[in-house]
Amino acid sequence: DQQVKQNSPSLSVQEGRISILNCDYTNSMFDYFLWYKKYPAEGPTFLISISSIKDKNEDGRFTVFLNKSAKHLSLHIVPSQPGDSAVYFCAALNQAGTALIFGKGTTLSVSS
Amino acid sequence: KAGVTQTPRYLIKTRGQQVTLSCSPISGHRSVSWYQQTPGQGLQFLFEYFSETQRNKGNFPGRFSGRQFSNSRSEMNVSTLELGDSALYLCASSPGQGYTEAFFGQGTRLTVV
Numbered sequence: 001d002q003q004v005k006q007n008s009p010s011l012s013v014q015e016g017r018i019s020i021l022n023c024d025y026t027n028s029m030f031d032y033f034l035w036y037k038k039y040p041a042e043g044p045t046f047l048i049s050i051s052s053i054k055d056k057n058e059d060g061r062f063t064v065f066l067n068k069s070a071k072h073l074s075l076h077i078v079p080s081q082p083g084d085s086a087v088y089f090c091a092a093l094n095q096a097g098t099a100l101i102f103g104k105g106t107t108l109s110v111s112s
Numbered sequence: 113k114a115g116v117t118q119t120p121r122y123l124i125k126t127r128g129q130q131v132t133l134s135c136s137p138i139s140g141h142r143s144v145s146w147y148q149q150t151p152g153q154g155l156q157f158l159f160e161y162f163s164e165t166q167r168n169k170g171n172f173p174g175r176f177s178g179r180q181f182s183n184s185r186s187e188m189n190v191s192t193l194e195l196g197d198s199a200l201y202l203c204a205s206s207p208g209q210g211y212t213e214a215f216f217g218q219g220t221r222l223t224v225v
Contacts, residue, residue: 034213043116043202043216044155089155098168099145100204100214104154 003027004092006103015112019077023090023103028071032093034100035064035075037086044089048075080110114139116205116217124223130191133220137184137205143167144186145214146178149200158201161186162208193224 005024013019023033031052036044050057050064050073057064063076077084087107091100117136125131137144146158157170161180180186184205190197200221204214 036216041218043204043218046213046215049213091155094168096168098143098160098162099157099170100147100155101157102147102155104152 001026002103003030004090004101004103006088006090006106008106009104010107010109012109012111013080015082015110016079019075019080019084019108019110021075021077021088021090021106021108023073023075025071025073025092027092028068029095030092030101033064033066033073034091034093035062036089036091036102037084038089038105039086047088077108080108082110082112084108085110116203116215118201118203118217118220120220121218122221122223124225125193127193127195127224129193130189131193131222133188133201133203133222135186135188135203135205135217137186137203138215141205141207141215142184143206143208143214144180144184145204145206146186146188147202147204148172149202149219150198155202158188190222195224198222198224 034049035047038044066073087105089105090103119134143162145160147155149155160168164180175191178188200219202219204216206214
């Protein structure tokens, strides 16, 4: 049973617009979440994280929102750029702090 | 500072063979984790080592094993390869204390024929 779910396999957005990638989790004990970006033939690259004591974290064009009651988080990219086209993975840190539990990823395509 | 280095980058093996993959973490990092990425399943956790001890293991058969050396380098071994083991194997390192994020290598693409 998947504990971290990214229900949209793909998302297409025009350059300059906002991209919103969504992620749901089932385990209410998760308290640290991360987003990774992955290009083909490369390893995932860390983007941004959020602790459960916060509901928002910003880093430049990237903002992550956490809604603990809904067990939902989202990544907002504003403005979207063609170079943002990649697979985005949502991950939760397990309670022991020793493993990341990933969603299956969302492929973002930003057209110019 | 050098990143996470995985060798080899590509590997082709025959069913029934065994394979060993290597990972050198970022200098000073003591935790190394391994993940398997397949198109249908995303990234799945295999195991994690810290100071030569396996701290956590994912839901994979015993054919998958690993170890970590005193210099934090890690190896992963898969015995009796099956076609379904074809995947991208990713290694990630982190300091191991006060976990924030893991840094991934480029991965080893294993193809089993």
